[in-house]
Amino acid sequence: MSAASAGAWPRVAALAIVLLAFGLRVAGLGQQELRGDEAFGYFFAQRDYAEIIEATIELQEPHPVASYFVQRAWLGAAGDAELALRFPPAWFGVLAVALLLRLAMRLGFRRGPALLAMLLLAISPYAIWHAQDVRMYSMSLALTIAAVWLGIETLQRQRVAWGLAYTAAAWLALHTHYYAVFVLVALNLFVLTRAIFVPRTRANLATWIMWQMLVGALYLPWLASAASILGGYGGNGDSPALAAMVERSLSAFAVGESVPVAQRLLWAGVAALLLLIGGVRLLLGTAADRRNLWLLVLYLAVPVLAIWYSAQSRPIFNERYLVASAPPFYLLVAAAFDGRSVSRRPELLxxxxxxxxLALLVAGMIFSLSHYYTNPAYSKSRGWRDLAAALTRLGTGVPDEQVRIAQNFPDPTLWYYYRGPIEHVVLPPADNDRAGAEDAVAQLAGAGVRRVILPAQPAANWDNGEIAAMALAARYDNVHG
Incomplete structure (x- = not known):
C-alpha cells in the first residue's frame, strides 16, 4: 500500500461511516407514527418564537427552547409530514457521529479505535431511535459532544476562537436539555482534578474558569426565568435501585431498547466486559491514556449517576435522559482495541x-435494529392513522355541530392525524375528575350533540375507572368507541 493510499483510507472509512449513519437514520423515517411526546413538540412549536418562550415558562414545560426553535424554523420550510418533522433530529444524529470522530482524534485515539467508536455510534440502536424521534435528545447528543470536543480544544490550544466556540456549544446544549449541565460538570471536574494532581496544567486554569463564567453569565437570564420549572417538575419516569439502573443504562447503550427485557442483563454484561477491558487498557497505557480514562469515566458516570440520584426523590429516571453519556461509552469500548500487535498468551486471550x-455486541445491535425497523411490538406506531380514518367515517351522516370526539386522555397525537372538522373534548376535563366529566357531558347534551365518539385508551393516571365512558352512558344510549 502506498503512502498516499494509506493516508486516504481513514478518510474514506470515516466518510463511509457517516453515510452509513445517514442511511440508518433516514431509513423508514416517516414510516412509524408519531408518539405522544413528538406530537406535543409539533404543536408546541406552532407558536412564534417569543410565544414559545412564554409558553415554556407559563406551562412549566420541562425542556428548554432550542429544539422547539429549530422545529419552528424547519416547519416553515419543510412542512409537517412525519418524515419532515423527523429530519432535523436525524441530521443531528449524523452530526454526532462525525463529531465523535473529532473528539476521539483530539484525545489522541489511534485511527482504528477512533473509527470503531464512530462506527458503534453510527449503528447504535439507542442513538438511531432518538435520531428518528421529534424531540431534543439527538440534538442534545450532538451539542454535548461538540461542547466536550471544543472544551478539550480550548484547553490544549488556548486560543480565543476555540474558547468562544466552546462557549457557544455549551450554551446551546444547555438550551436544548437541562441535563447537559451534567456533561459540563463532568468536564469541569476533569479540569479541576487535573489541576490538583498535575501541577503543569494549573497555568491554564484561570482562563478555563473565565470561559465557564462566560457560559454561566450567558445562561443566567434563562436560568432565572426557568428556576420554578426545574424545582417543580415531578417527572414521568421511575426511581430504580442502583443495580437496576446500571443494568438498564448499559443495556440501552449497548443495544437500545428494542430487545426483550429479559435480555437486558446479558447485554449489560457484554457492555460491562468491554468497558472493563477498554478501561484497563487505558489504565495500563501512557499518561495520555490514563488522562483519557479519567475524562471518559467522568463523562460517562457523572450524568448517569446524577440523573439516578435525582430520581430517588421523584420518578424522573428514563433511559432517554442518558443520551449525553452514550459517546464515552462507545469510546471506552473502542479503547479495548488499540491496534497494537500482541504475542504473549494472556494478551492473546x-x-x-x-x-x-465485540462481535456479540454488534450482533445484538443488528438484532435490535431489525426489531425496531420491522417488529410492530417495538414500533412507535399505535394505529393513529387507522383511528383518524375511522373517526372520519363515524362522523358522517350527522351535521358536524352535532358530533363530538371525546378523548379520555389529552393525547395530542390524535389531533396531528385527525384533521377533520369535528370538535373534540377531553373527558374527564382534569385527571380523574368525575364531577367535571358529568358536567361536560350534560353541556354536550344541552347543546344538541347527538353523537359522541369515544376512542378510549388506557389512562389510569387520567381516567381511572372508566369515568368518561360512564359519564357518557348516563346521557347517551349509543356511545361509539
Whole structure:
C-alpha cells in the first residue's frame, strides 16, 4: 500500500461511516407514527418564537427552547409530514457521529479505535431511535459532544476562537436539555482534578474558569426565568435501585431498547466486559491514556449517576435522559482495541475475548435494529392513522355541530392525524375528575350533540375507572368507541 493510499483510507472509512449513519437514520423515517411526546413538540412549536418562550415558562414545560426553535424554523420550510418533522433530529444524529470522530482524534485515539467508536455510534440502536424521534435528545447528543470536543480544544490550544466556540456549544446544549449541565460538570471536574494532581496544567486554569463564567453569565437570564420549572417538575419516569439502573443504562447503550427485557442483563454484561477491558487498557497505557480514562469515566458516570440520584426523590429516571453519556461509552469500548500487535498468551486471550464480546455486541445491535425497523411490538406506531380514518367515517351522516370526539386522555397525537372538522373534548376535563366529566357531558347534551365518539385508551393516571365512558352512558344510549 502506498503512502498516499494509506493516508486516504481513514478518510474514506470515516466518510463511509457517516453515510452509513445517514442511511440508518433516514431509513423508514416517516414510516412509524408519531408518539405522544413528538406530537406535543409539533404543536408546541406552532407558536412564534417569543410565544414559545412564554409558553415554556407559563406551562412549566420541562425542556428548554432550542429544539422547539429549530422545529419552528424547519416547519416553515419543510412542512409537517412525519418524515419532515423527523429530519432535523436525524441530521443531528449524523452530526454526532462525525463529531465523535473529532473528539476521539483530539484525545489522541489511534485511527482504528477512533473509527470503531464512530462506527458503534453510527449503528447504535439507542442513538438511531432518538435520531428518528421529534424531540431534543439527538440534538442534545450532538451539542454535548461538540461542547466536550471544543472544551478539550480550548484547553490544549488556548486560543480565543476555540474558547468562544466552546462557549457557544455549551450554551446551546444547555438550551436544548437541562441535563447537559451534567456533561459540563463532568468536564469541569476533569479540569479541576487535573489541576490538583498535575501541577503543569494549573497555568491554564484561570482562563478555563473565565470561559465557564462566560457560559454561566450567558445562561443566567434563562436560568432565572426557568428556576420554578426545574424545582417543580415531578417527572414521568421511575426511581430504580442502583443495580437496576446500571443494568438498564448499559443495556440501552449497548443495544437500545428494542430487545426483550429479559435480555437486558446479558447485554449489560457484554457492555460491562468491554468497558472493563477498554478501561484497563487505558489504565495500563501512557499518561495520555490514563488522562483519557479519567475524562471518559467522568463523562460517562457523572450524568448517569446524577440523573439516578435525582430520581430517588421523584420518578424522573428514563433511559432517554442518558443520551449525553452514550459517546464515552462507545469510546471506552473502542479503547479495548488499540491496534497494537500482541504475542504473549494472556494478551492473546484478552484480545480474543474482546473480539468475541465485540462481535456479540454488534450482533445484538443488528438484532435490535431489525426489531425496531420491522417488529410492530417495538414500533412507535399505535394505529393513529387507522383511528383518524375511522373517526372520519363515524362522523358522517350527522351535521358536524352535532358530533363530538371525546378523548379520555389529552393525547395530542390524535389531533396531528385527525384533521377533520369535528370538535373534540377531553373527558374527564382534569385527571380523574368525575364531577367535571358529568358536567361536560350534560353541556354536550344541552347543546344538541347527538353523537359522541369515544376512542378510549388506557389512562389510569387520567381516567381511572372508566369515568368518561360512564359519564357518557348516563346521557347517551349509543356511545361509539
Amino acid at each position: 484478552v484480545k480474543g475475548v474482546s473480539l468475541a464480546a
